[in-house]
Amino acid sequence: MDRTALAQKVLKAQPFSQHLGMELLSAGEEEVELALPVRPEFYQHLGVVQGGVIAALLDNALTFAGGLVLGPEVLTVEFKLNFLRPAKGERLLARGKVVQAGKRLAVVQGEVYSEEPEPKLVALGQGTIAKV
Numbered sequence: 001m002d003r004t005a006l007a008q009k010v011l012k013a014q015p016f017s018q019h020l021g022m023e024l025l026s027a028g029e030e031e032v033e034l035a036l037p038v039r040p041e042f043y044q045h046l047g048v049v050q051g052g053v054i055a056a057l058l059d060n061a062l063t064f065a066g067g068l069v070l071g072p073e074v075l076t077v078e079f080k081l082n083f084l085r086p087a088k089g090e091r092l093l094a095r096g097k098v099v100q101a102g103k104r105l106a107v108v109q110g111e112v113y114s115e116e117p118e119p120k121l122v123a124l125g126q127g128t129i130a131k132v
Contacts, residue, residue, distance in 0.1 A: 003027040007064055010072050017060060020053070024064075030098035032064040037091050038114075048086035049114070055081055057094045058110050058125045065096030066106035066129025077105070079127030087123075089116030104131045 007027040011017055025033040036057050044050040059076055067074045096110040105128055112123040 003029070003068055006072060007032065007067070010064070010067065011060075014060075016056070020056060022057065022060060025093075027064065027068060030065065030068055030101075032061055032068060032096045034061050034064065034094045034096075035091055036094070038087075038089060046086070048088055049092065051083060054083070054087055054092065054112050054123050057092055058096075058112050058123060059127070061094035061096030061110045061112075062108045062125060062127040063096075063129055065098050065108045065110070066101070066127075069098050069101040070104070070106055070129065070131040073132050074106075074129050075132055077128040077130045079125055081123055081125040083123050085120065085122050087112070087114040089114040091115045092122075093119065099126075105129065 004027045007024050011024050021037050023035045025035050042049050042053045063076050093113045099107045110125045113119040114122050
């Protein structure tokens with residue numbers, strides 16, 4: 001099974017990701033790209049996407065990237081997220097990329113962009129992904 005097909009299978013097995021509407025756009029050797037259409041219920045009172053939605057998307061991008069090198073049975077050990085600007089628009093894009101990987105752990109970095117209508121960087125993150 002190729003990486004994209006395996007990543008699609010894992011994504012379809014995640015009820016929370018399916019509930020949010022996450023989509024896999026691509027899966028390479030050490031890099032993944034996910035999208036999330038923004039629904040009205042994702043907004044908070046100031047008219048921007050709630051931070052937890054962005055965090056969930058970033059967490060998946062980091063974990064999927066780590067899973068590309070460690071295998072599909074992985075979990076996030078920790079991650080840090082910096083919000084750079086409020087997210088608006090119809091869709092969020094997240095990219096995760098492996099920085100360093102061993103046999104059981106991978107350090108990954110990710111970015112989240114909002115399309116409004118041109119992509120704007122809204123968040124950066126880094127995390128550690130562990131094979132279980």
